[in-house]
Amino acid sequence: MKAVQSDSLKYYEFNTFSTHDVVVRFYTRQGGISPEPWSSLNQGGTVGDSRANVIENRKRIFDDIGRPVESIFDVWQVHGTDAVCTSQPRELTSDHQKADAIFTNKKEITLFMRFADCVPILLYEPEKKVIGIVHAGWQGTVNAIVKHAVRKIQEEYDIDPEKLIAGIGPSIGPDHYQIGSDVRLRAEKAFGTVSTSVISTYRKSIYLDLWTANEILLRQSGVKNIEVTEVCTACHTEDWYSHRKENGITGRFAAVAYLR
Numbered sequence: 001m002k003a004v005q006s007d008s009l010k011y012y013e014f015n016t017f018s019t020h021d022v023v024v025r026f027y028t029r030q031g032g033i034s035p036e037p038w039s040s041l042n043q044g045g046t047v048g049d050s051r052a053n054v055i056e057n058r059k060r061i062f063d064d065i066g067r068p069v070e071s072i073f074d075v076w077q078v079h080g081t082d083a084v085c086t087s088q089p090r091e092l093t094s095d096h097q098k099a100d101a102i103f104t105n106k107k108e109i110t111l112f113m114r115f116a117d118c119v120p121i122l123l124y125e126p127e128k129k130v131i132g133i134v135h136a137g138w139q140g141t142v143n144a145i146v147k148h149a150v151r152k153i154q155e156e157y158d159i160d161p162e163k164l165i166a167g168i169g170p171s172i173g174p175d176h177y178q179i180g181s182d183v184r185l186r187a188e189k190a191f192g193t194v195s196t197s198v199i200s201t202y203r204k205s206i207y208l209d210l211w212t213a214n215e216i217l218l219r220q221s222g223v224k225n226i227e228v229t230e231v232c233t234a235c236h237t238e239d240w241y242s243h244r245k246e247n248g249i250t251g252r253f254a255a256v257a258y259l260r
């Protein structure tokens with residue numbers, strides 16, 4: 001993953017995706033107008049920041065990519081397992097659908113999702129030209145949303161998972177993601193014999209490795225080409241919002257993806 005500084009904004013790109021006809025960017029929190037504790041490029045509309053700030057911050061990202069805000073497709077992320085395939089943008093005045101994975105094969109659409117610790121998983125199929133973003137927190141991970149998402153695009157676009165390129169973006173790392181015994185039980189049930197690869201203990205504390213967990217789920221789905229960025233949001237709050245590190249009082253950064 002590499003950092004890019006544009007006129008006023010800073011974003012990160014995957015190494016593997018940049019060689020294809022696709023744009024995938026993770027915009028850092030720098031370069032927006034929101035005050036503390038959302039400073040400054042907050043994209044979250046439900047975190048206490050003003051609507052005017054969020055709209056201006058979103059406009060800055062769309063200005064940076066050189067596309068109209070009206071090209072956006074985004075959803076109300078609910079930690080579920082539903083995936084939506086769209087051929088049209090979301091009208092800005094219309095309500096959001098509830099979902100945690102979004103896909104398109106249309107160049108006119110800009111996929112847009114919001115994060116602060118949860119795992120962004122980018123998927124791209126270069127022959128059929130399908131792009132998507134998946135949102136996986138611990139719930140989405142133990143419920144294997146990324147598997148549901150791969151199955152959905154197999155049905156919708158007749159995709160072979162072996163041809164997919166996947167990327168796991170900035171999110172909370174195993175060093176910072178302490179969990180309770182309830183989540184541990186859920187993870188053990190979900191991952192069975194490989195749960196020792198995703199759960200670790202240190203001084204009686206339990207940690208969940210969301211990166212490895214989602215990589216395992218991708219491989220179980222047949223995906224072979226996976227880039228894991230290993231950028232921890234809680235380690236780098238100068239660039240990223242971290243729900244855990246900032247005690248739930250923070251903003252959301254954006255993942256943006258579209259076909260060129």
Ligand SMILES: [Zn+2]
Pocket residue numbers: 172173175176232233234235
């Ligand atoms: Zn960390």
